[in-house]
Amino acid sequence: MIYEISHRTAYRYEFEVTQSQHLAHLAPRRVSRQKVIRHNLVVEPAPSWRNDFTDYLGNPASILGIDEEHRELVLHARSTIDVKPRATVDLVHGCPWEQVLTRLTSGNAEIDLDVVQYAMPSPATMPVREAIAYGAPSFTPGRPVIAAAWDLTCRIFADFAFDSQATDVTTPVSEVLAKRRGVCQDFAHLALTCLRARRVPARYVSGYLLTRPPEGKEKLQGADASHAWISVWTPEAGWVDLDPTNKVVVSDEHITFAYGREYGDVSPVSGVLLGGGTHAVAVAVDVDVLDPA
DSSP: OEEEEEEEEEEEEEEEEEEEEEEEOOSOOOOTTEEEEEEEEEEESOOSEEEEEEOTTSOEEEEEEEOSOEEEEEEEEEEEEEEOOOOOOOSSOSOBGGGHHHHHHSSSSOOOHHHHGGGSOOGGGOOOHHHHHHHGGGOOTTOBHHHHHHHHHHHHHHHOEEOTTSOOTTOOHHHHHHHTEEOHHHHHHHHHHHHHTTTOOEEEEEEEEOOOOOTTOOOOTTBBOEEEEEEEEETTTEEEEEETTTTEEOOTTEEEEEEESSHHHHOSEEEEEEEOOSEEEEEEEEEEEEEOO
8 A cells, every 4th residue: 555644733822932843743754564655844934953863762853943033833744655465473382471581681682672671660651550550361371472562452442432623732641541431642652551551561552543534524635544553573574563443454455654662652743832822733534545455
């Protein structure tokens, strides 16, 4: 599948902003099964300076400095990406979850820190008691890690309702568990908390998902959204992406943009500003198929 992705974020401020700096994760990461055909980011007003770089997790990022006074800021990223399906994953057999970290850190081989770091908790995925208890039924002794992770994915899908009004970006996992409601970011954080509490390497994946309108309806422009899921490491298959919001093993309808420990590592836009007062933000996302292969 070849996808055209448009992500437009517009900030409107109560008063003039005299100066601002922003960190943007709006460029697609180069990963296996994906080829970035083209990408550009247009910012209005134009930045006084811009630094494109690769962050410490390997994601493309941009720091933008805007010295011109403004009441509105628009960031519009457009990307064209070719995504291939992944090979079928064996969800039944494999290394027991208790042995995954031991296999990574024992023996004479050099330790892969890029994998091991994702076995550690982050601020949003600390091993709170409620999450440890919730994950326990999936992590029975000796169960293959991929089977445990898939069972956890299916349970989150069954036990939690998608509700965009129930949480925000600061909602902790314990509150999500109490409400049994949330969005893709919450479900990813919950899954990561359960996995990392047992020292299973798992990372947060930020990207987009192909959505389809109801039968007989046209797709509304700007009505898509960013999406989040998880990726679990197994000795047999490497990184395997699972989507607890939709109960699927990720293939060619998910488009990866960034990997992180949690949402805070890869939020699309963040920053600091001088002035502005209160503000309103509007986000419009479109994910379109250009060439169904």
